[in-house]
Amino acid sequence: MNMTSSIRATAIFMSPAALIAIFIVMPPLLYVVYTSVNGLAFSLDLYADVVASKLFRQTLITTFVISGISCFVSLVLGFVVALHLASQPARRRAILLGLVLLPLWTSILVKCFAFMVLLGREGVINSILSWAFDAHIQLPMILNRIGTLIGMINWQVPLVVLPILASLLAIDEAVYRAASIMGAKPARIFWTVTVRLSLPGVLAGLLSIFVMSLGSFMVPALLGGPKDLMLSNLVDYYSRQVLDWPRASTISVILFAISVSFAAPLALWRRSRRI
């Protein structure tokens, strides 16, 4: 194929996606950056202001604490599930995997509603406890940190199962056989073979759920209390309630920078592993 016809074909195949990239994907981000530095004045005053504000600092810490705890717990739970799935015969694995995929594809709003019913003061769990102990129990489990974490973990476990499962299934069975022939006890095999060899999947899964959880919005808004607001909620607060667009934009840019600083190593690492 000669040069001109190749360029024409590229234009035909790529132009719809390129138009979307240029006119829909790029402008919002640029617009947010532009608004945050007060346009062409290019002033960083707002950044200094935001970083100095107590509300922002608190929210930043909350964001990291909630994301950190929920990702760690999700990782452990996800590993347990992935291990179980990997040990099943292929057919049963497919069915059980469906049980993991269904929550993954269910709207977070649906899950938040369910947790309101389950964990509420007069909710299912409190009713069961009240009945079991014959007392009026009203454990506060929603609109606080516990509710937020439960919601976050429930949302993240399915996401982390898939990469771990992939790397567990990639482990050659001969390695297990060799380890056991050499006399390794199950616990040792678990640490030196299963855990060590699935580390790539574990790391990839952990980083990707961490990046996603940094931007989470619905779970802290619906299951958390005022002390559980995360950065996304702060952006929403400034843009929709205070109508302070520049400040909302500034916080957005900071959130974006944080997300990218965790997502970029993941992307680079994935690319290097493919080669």
Added chain:
Amino acid sequence: MTDIIDDPLQRRYRAVGTALAVSVYVFLLSPLVITIPMAFGTANTLTFPPTEFSLDLFRTFFNSPGWVNPLLNSIKIALATTSLSLFAGTLAAYWLVRREFLGRALITGVIMSPLIVPSVISGLGLYLYFSYFRINSSTLSIVLGHIMVVLPFVVVMIMAGMNKLDRNLEFGAELMGAGTIRMFVTVVLPQLVPSLVSAALFAFLSSFDEFILSWFLSGPDTITLPVRMYNALNWEVSPVIAAVSTLMMALSLVVCVAAISLRKATPADG
């Protein structure tokens, strides 16, 4: 990881592992399971388990314009998003898999960027950007926003499907004199049908369930079902939400089952 070693210790570890895994499955599925019986309860109270069963909540849902209009909006938006992102995504995925061209890495990066940009930033940015053109709170603005977040998934899914195809068929067609476009339509597209259907289902579901962008972009007449549901959850947790949740879950289930069976239908391992 089959039973190579069979000693009591190993078996005990396994039993513990299975018990733990089962409790995680229960944790994952409990929010889904609990909403269904509630949806078939009566309209007055939000109790679990409901004392009597009826279709009242679904009737309430389909009889109130406050719920039906958002449902119709969501369907309309999801259909438009699916068709447009499938069109752009399929063409781009084909070209990205098969050809090298100037700016390939750049355009891939931009198309994929919504995967790591938190939605709230895109939401705010699109809101500010669209106010400039005064198309805020229109259906168009929501569709454009949804295309942005759905496109990366469509491109990834179609690229995965493309990688399984035999390139020699394409060479053959071109050797016989078919132009690139004709070859694409007659040789590539028919083989891609399973991937196209899964991508379409997934795009529809993502758009239908998408909340944050719609939250920023929708106006009084263009409220989507998730936005309506969020408002309801924030102000009054009414029993109707159980019915809405069940409908949304039914959609997820259909997509999930269809995607899994399509994967099985593909001759390659999938």
